[in-house]
Amino acid sequence: MQNETGRSFVGIMILIAISALTIRIAIERIIEFTTAQNESSASGTLKSISVALENFSRNNKNIYPANFALLTQSKPAYLDKNYIAISPVKGYVYNCPKLDSTGYICNAVPVNCRLTGKTNYTISTGSLFFSEECAK
Numbered sequence: 001m002q003n004e005t006g007r008s009f010v011g012i013m014i015l016i017a018i019s020a021l022t023i024r025i026a027i028e029r030i031i032e033f034t035t036a037q038n039e040s041s042a043s044g045t046l047k048s049i050s051v052a053l054e055n056f057s058r059n060n061k062n063i064y065p066a067n068f069a070l071l072t073q074s075k076p077a078y079l080d081k082n083y084i085a086i087s088p089v090k091g092y093v094y095n096c097p098k099l100d101s102t103g104y105i106c107n108a109v110p111v112n113c114r115l116t117g118k119t120n121y122t123i124s125t126g127s128l129f130f131s132e133e134c135a136k
Contacts, residue, residue: 031115038091038117042108043131045083045094050123052078053104063101064125091116098124110134 052071056078057064065071069085071078083094088111098105103125110117113134122130 034091035115035117038110039119041090042092042094042110042117042119042121045089045092046106046108046121046123047127047129049079049083049094049096049106050104050127050129053099053106054127064099064104066099066101068096068099088116 049071053064056071056074069082072080072082081089083089084096087093087095091111092108093111094106094108096104096106105122105124108121110120118133119131120134122132124130
């Protein structure tokens with residue numbers, strides 16, 4: 001009887017170990033999938049912000065907006081949302097450290113490097129797009 005209890009315990013421990021391993025692999029894949037989706041969304045959003053800024057400039061004698069809110073408040077609006085004001089969006093924080101009448105530099109940075117995104121994105125005047133791996 002004692003021997004059967006020992007085998008049952010070992011069987012249960014093996015089952016728990018296999019279950020834990022399976023759960024770990026599933027969670028890693030979910031995180032990778034979510035991270036890839038967040039990165040794709042951030043890249044697309046930053047490009048949309050750039051298009052909105054460039055269109056605003058073309059319609060206003062090559063003068064860029066003084067603040068980001070002008071893109072959503074104008075008629076018609078250049079953007080549907082003020083991504084800077086509502087950040088974070090899908091794991092990324094958006095900001096434009098340089099936004100004046102002569103040009104812009106806007107960034108999308110993951111909220112948590114390696115978890116919500118692995119890449120920092122930057123776009124500047126003329127729609128110049130840069131990406132680099134975020135530092136942990």
